[in-house]
Amino acid sequence: MSINTPNKQTSHLKREILVRLIRAYLGDNFEEDVRLIPFEMRPKGSEVPFRCCIHKERAILRDRVIAGLGFDIEEAQDSELLSDLAAKAVKREQPEEHPLTLLQTACNECVPARIHVTDLCQGCVARPCESACRFGAIKVVDGKSRIDHEKCKNCGMCAQVCPFQAITKIIVPCENACPVGAIAKDEDGLTKIDHEKCISCGKCVSACPFGAVHKKSQVIDIIKHIKAGEKVIAMVAPSIMAQLPCTPKQLKQAILQIGFSDVIEVAVGADVTTKKESDEFKERVIEGGAPFMTTSCCAAYNELVEKHIPEIKPYRSSTGTPAYYTAEIVKKEQPEAITVFFSPCVAKRREAMQNPNIDYVLNFEELGAWFVALHVQVAECDEAEYSQDSSAQARNFAITGGVAAAVNSLLDENEKANAYVINGLDKAGIRDLKKFAKNGKCELGNLIEVMACPGGCIGGSSTINSYKQAAKQLDAYVKSSPDIKEIVK
């Protein structure tokens, strides 16, 4: 499984739109400036880098702007003006429920999944494809194998037996990436997300080569509160410390500079999670004899449990996520504050929606775009101190294995958990989890850490930094942090 290899052109486009949107909203002529975004990005006579003509390019950019404004692309009417939508975005009281939306005009360029006979077919005498097909869907006609798509079930048997490897399966990247079958192209070639099934893991976002899956941004909603002079507090996920070319303290200063009133590390909440989860592990597994326990801090995993594996609930830790405890601390101290969780992924938007203590979610790409829009050079910022310290173990939650290691750090020698890590959720991992729940046992370990993104949160679909560099940067920060025993007493 590849780790967080962002599709460069598509993320460049999406980020450029965010920068323009944020700039427009911070300026004096928001609605008109938003209307002009597609025209400014593709002015008259400019090259047409991706599509058939400039008009289609602009139409697609318009749709991308709609997602940036936080609306559903599919629901917006073609006739609606971007300027009207911009006005509507500012008036909105609540962000939309489902975080993902599809740009269908961009996605009809990819063909539905099917088996395809290439020119390499030699029309051989043996014809193993014919005999391998259990549906009578492939026949040699005029010296070449042909597929009857009415009969073909896409099983791929013919491709496996062809001695020339002349038959391939054309995949739809988003369908292929989705671990729960929530996104599919229908007969008409239209792709749809089934929100009943979707766990918001964001794998389709990274997989689509046309950049057709968009996150509905809440950036306008957040800036609105800042513009109104309200107290808006940034709660930054541990993975953020690996994202930008600056120190954690400079990052705090940069976030204050764009208008937030305070910055708190979600690692503070991760210390609480660690303490509670290790107590829970001891009670349930070591003393209570439970066969295993799974972690509970990955939002996509929690959605997966709710929607697809409810039978594993009795084995999942009942401890809250680091974001949960952090938001609780902030709202208790400052009930009037607006809380914004800074996130590496899409799934946290769903978690925030279900937690009244988290008002909004801003992902790292959006934060980056905000810095670009305001010309903030993070490396030139002064250092601002965090008022609350957190431990090395908590800061290390952002990387695969970090959560289990933190839990273990608070367990005595003879109680240590035998950790098994699901490093990136895919179909096989989900099958394993179902099996553990059904059999009530897991041979591979008694503490199962589940991370939906390979590599952990620093491999999330809304991150900026490349994985290897991010891991290095995080590691340096972790190494300079105090041990958990000094923080959690």
Added chain:
Amino acid sequence: MAKVNVKVCLGTTCFVMGSANLQELIELVPRKYGDQVDVAGSPCLGLCSIDWEFSKAPYVKVDDEVIKEATVEKVLTAIDKKLGK
């Protein structure tokens, strides 16, 4: 022959717009070209704020030549050209 000098902009604008993925050049270039080429990350090269040219970021400089919307491939091609390959 004079050394080719490569500066990969790691200022915030370039970083966000894609130079995060160019950091591999800093290891890759010396491996590929030995001491014919000097390569280093650089703070903001000052190109992103001229006329709001952020949309052409990330920038890389190969000697005096500015590469817009830089990719690893574009940079390597530019180096090859300088070295007369």
